[in-house]
Amino acid sequence: MTNPSAVVSVVTAGLVAVQDAGRYGYTDVGVPISGPWNRTAYNLLTQLADADGRPAGTRQPGMWQPGLPGMTANPMVSVPSVPVFELVAGVFTFTMTTNAPGQAVPGLAVAFTGPATLTLSVTPGIPDLARGIPHQSPTISTRALVVPPLTLIPIPGTEPGGTATVSVTHVGPGPAYILLTGLTAPTVLGSAATDIHAGFGTPVQPGNQFVCEPQPVTHTHEPGIPFPAFIHPRPHTPTQPRETFTFTPHDDTLATWITGNTWAVTQLSRTGIRLQRQLRPEPDTAPVTQPTIPTGIPSYPTVTGLIQIPSPHELIILGPDAGTTGGYPTAGVITTPHIPDLSQLTPNQLTRFTPQPAPAHVRDNSHRSAPQPHTHGTRHTPRVYRGQPTDAALINNEPDQTSPALPSLFLVRHLRTPPPPSQLATAQPTERCPTERTPGNDIRSSSLELRYSSQGGPCFL
Amino acid sequence: MAGPTVRVAVAWFSDRAVSITMLDGNGKRIFVSRGLVGVLREQLPGARVQGTDSTVLVETLTPDRSLLTVVDAITTKYLAEILTHPNRNRVTVPTVAGHAGGVDTTPEPGPEPAGREHVIPVRYTGADLHTVAAILNCSTDELVALHTGTLWRVAYLGFAPGFPYLTPREPTRVDSDVDGDAAAAVPGSVWSRIPRLTSPRVTVPAGSVAVAAGMSAIYPSVLPGGWQLLGTTSTQLFDVSNTHAPALLAAGDTVRFVNTP
Numbered sequence: 001m002t003n004p005s006a007v008v009s010v011v012t013a014g015l016v017a018v019q020d021a022g023r024y025g026y027t028d029v030g031v032p033i034s035g036p037w038n039r040t041a042y043n044l045l046t047q048l049a050d051a052d053g054r055p056a057g058t059r060q061p062g063m064w065q066p067g068l069p070g071m072t073a074n075p076m077v078s079v080p081s082v083p084v085f086e087l088v089a090g091v092f093t094f095t096m097t098t099n100a101p102g103q104a105v106p107g108l109a110v111a112f113t114g115p116a117t118l119t120l121s122v123t124p125g126i127p128d129l130a131r132g133i134p135h136q137s138p139t140i141s142t143r144a145l146v147v148p149p150l151t152l153i154p155i156p157g158t159e160p161g162g163t164a165t166v167s168v169t170h171v172g173p174g175p176a177y178i179l180l181t182g183l184t185a186p187t188v189l190g191s192a193a194t195d196i197h198a199g200f201g202t203p204v205q206p207g208n209q210f211v212c213e214p215q216p217v218t219h220t221h222e223p224g225i226p227f228p229a230f231i232h233p234r235p236h237t238p239t240q241p242r243e244t245f246t247f248t249p250h251d252d253t254l255a256t257w258i259t260g261n262t263w264a265v266t267q268l269s270r271t272g273i274r275l276q277r278q279l280r281p282e283p284d285t286a287p288v289t290q291p292t293i294p295t296g297i298p299s300y301p302t303v304t305g306l307i308q309i310p311s312p313h314e315l316i317i318l319g320p321d322a323g324t325t326g327g328y329p330t331a332g333v334i335t336t337p338h339i340p341d342l343s344q345l346t347p348n349q350l351t352r353f354t355p356q357p358a359p360a361h362v363r364d365n366s367h368r369s370a371p372q373p374h375t376h377g378t379r380h381t382p383r384v385y386r387g388q389p390t391d392a393a394l395i396n397n398e399p400d401q402t403s404p405a406l407p408s409l410f411l412v413r414h415l416r417t418p419p420p421p422s423q424l425a426t427a428q429p430t431e432r433c434p435t436e437r438t439p440g441n442d443i444r445s446s447s448l449e450l451r452y453s454s455q456g457g458p459c460f461l
Numbered sequence: 462m463a464g465p466t467v468r469v470a471v472a473w474f475s476d477r478a479v480s481i482t483m484l485d486g487n488g489k490r491i492f493v494s495r496g497l498v499g500v501l502r503e504q505l506p507g508a509r510v511q512g513t514d515s516t517v518l519v520e521t522l523t524p525d526r527s528l529l530t531v532v533d534a535i536t537t538k539y540l541a542e543i544l545t546h547p548n549r550n551r552v553t554v555p556t557v558a559g560h561a562g563g564v565d566t567t568p569e570p571g572p573e574p575a576g577r578e579h580v581i582p583v584r585y586t587g588a589d590l591h592t593v594a595a596i597l598n599c600s601t602d603e604l605v606a607l608h609t610g611t612l613w614r615v616a617y618l619g620f621a622p623g624f625p626y627l628t629p630r631e632p633t634r635v636d637s638d639v640d641g642d643a644a645a646a647v648p649g650s651v652w653s654r655i656p657r658l659t660s661p662r663v664t665v666p667a668g669s670v671a672v673a674a675g676m677s678a679i680y681p682s683v684l685p686g687g688w689q690l691l692g693t694t695s696t697q698l699f700d701v702s703n704t705h706a707p708a709l710l711a712a713g714d715t716v717r718f719v720n721t722p
Contacts, residue, residue: 024509026622026707027509027511028511028512028618028712029618029622029623029699029707029708029711030618030619030620030621030622030623030624030708031622031707188701189701189704189707190704197621198621198622198682199682200701248473248474248475248476250472250474298490298513298514298515298516299513299514299515299516299616299617299619299626300480300513300515300516300518301511301512301513301516301517301518301619303474303475303478303518303520305475306475323619323620323621324511324618324619324620325513325617325618325619325620325626332475333474333475333476333478334475335475335476335524336475336476336477336523336524356476357473358473358475358476358526358529
């Protein structure tokens with residue numbers, strides 16, 4: 001007997017692609033990491049489903065994938081790699097049919113986050129579709145159910161011959177993400193992520209089909225308890241006409257120059273954002289002499305958020321699908337907390353940049369103070385695992401006076417059985433975190449913890 | 462003991478990445494050893510370590526203020542090993558003397574680079590064959606002989622999956638006084654006389670063999686590009702089904718082109 005599964009048939013696609021956590025381990029051979037433009041939204045969304053509920057092969061054991069000689073996975077660094085749909089424009093509609101008409105596929109559910117609306121309808125309708133969902137009639141029939149963001153809604157079974165239809169309308173700016181539990185997509189080099197530069201990934205086009213094979217216990221989330229929030233676009237109000245991004249400067253002269261100018265977005269794609277220098281000076285800035293843009297730059301490896309200067313009046317900020325090496329002069333790199341915001345820029349948006357030297361807002365992991373208990377939401381005191389810099393558990397948990405209002409969101413995988421205290425707070429920077437299972441370090445009993453650190457913002461757990 | 466000095470410069474590249482470059486005693490950038498990439502990968506499992514011939518980047522998942530200190534300590538500790546690593550791509554520093562502010566060591570001359578050798582057949586019918594010949598003031602036959610007569614070294618891969626940047630490894634007929642690896646950076650090298658196109662092509666056919674700015678390259682797939690096209694090859698450079706080593710070429714390998722009319 002085959003397991004219950006559902007076939008997803010794409011009806012209208014909009015501008016939509018499959019993304020997962022990314023294609024790690026191949027930048028050395030020219031393959032970018034890709035993955036979601038807005039990792040904050042992706043991480044929030046993928047936490048809605050149970051981490052153990054995915055079919056085999058869709059989870060990657062480590063953030064940095066073993067792939068090439070010399071690369072090893074770090075089990076301490078683990079981000080679930082769940083395929084989702086990334087919608088950046090238009091309407092994405094798909095129908096779902098099951099291999100067992102008349103019954104729901106256990107565990108099959110849908111959720112989304114980002115600037116979009118999502119409706120779910122079932123034809124023929126069934127009475128209890130909306131049971132438990134606030135503001136919805138419990139006797140919905142053929143009317144579409146408006147699904148709140150960040151809420152995992154079970155997809156009900158249909159009568160024989162019936163279909164469930166999900167329609168997502170992008171309302172921008174920025175990408176929206178749609179999660180279907182158990183969604184499977186073909187992988188290239190270990191990842192289902194779409195890379196528009198290299199052409200990797202399964203196209204999402206009308207007529208294409210995907211299969212969902214959720215585990216029966218995929219989610220224990222009580223349906224109908226919505227999170228009344230989603231990842232909002234940064235506000236565009238008259239009092240804040242320009243987006244300001246902080247960046248790690250590479251060169252003082254170039255940093256001063258791009259800081260002293262205003263830049264308008266001219267083109268956007270997943271490979272990068274082009275910005276044009278605005279000729280009209282800003283009233284609050286002193287005129288900045290245009291520096292000599294260096295030429296003959298030796299090629300260098302790139303990162304997402306890298307600011308390149310191809311000409312004196314133009315900037316390029318690299319996106320997740322950008323080439324892995326570059327040759328243009330660089331001004332710096334957008335700081336990690338602001339990289340998801342890049343995905344929410346729109347054409348003609350005015351932007352400013354503020355340099356922020358790297359160590360100023362980066363957690364100093366080399367000191368030996370005791371771990372700070374964090375104040376949000378868990379019953380036990382988390383142990384911040386201090387060790388080598390590739391550890392995932394490096395969180396700026398305290399408000400940092402040098403970086404106002406920088407929200408940071410990270411996934412922390414920590415040990416329920418904590419390692420000896422000597423390995424916690426007193427580890428030397430060059431020591432390596434224990435990555436092998438030992439009697440005192442049983443990674444089978446690990447748990448996932450979501451931390452949100454910001455000034456005044458909400459915290460979801 | 463007198464001799465050139467190697468300084469390893471570690472600097473913040475982003476809030477979670479540092480760049481490593483190597484400088485000579487005059488502060489001039491020199492080619493980075495491939496051994497540095499290997500040592501950093503061994504010492505920092507879980508970090509992303511990527512190198513070109515001039516810069517190595519170490520990137521972590523989340524920001525960490527100690528990253529620079531850690532990388533600096535590793536490069537200091539292993540510098541001698543890095544400079545004599547069998548897979549280094551260039552060591553022009555036989556001995557190293559003290560140098561204030563730098564990282565100093567006295568490496569022994571190591572063995573030759575241990576890269577593989579590839580022979581790539583090319584049909585020299587590229588769209589820019591005549592243009593390039595005109596730039597070099599030679600016939601197309603002489604240009605083909607020059608390109609096939611040059612031994613190329615894979616400096617690094619980038620731009621697109623499997624896309625190799627090739628630098629001349631050995632002196633060519635024309636500029637026989639030019640040191641091989643540094644030909645790209647040496648003014649007067651015959652290949653550095655060829656500029657990129659002023660306006661890049663929207664699509665370049667897969668398998669195109671091209672030259673520009675002192676280097677040669679092969680387009681593994683259909684891509685946009687601004688290099689001057691000399692010919693095409695049917696050699697497959699990238700195989701996604703080989704997850705362990707999808708790229709045919711690796712940094713440090715040697716490539717020789719042969720003319721197959």
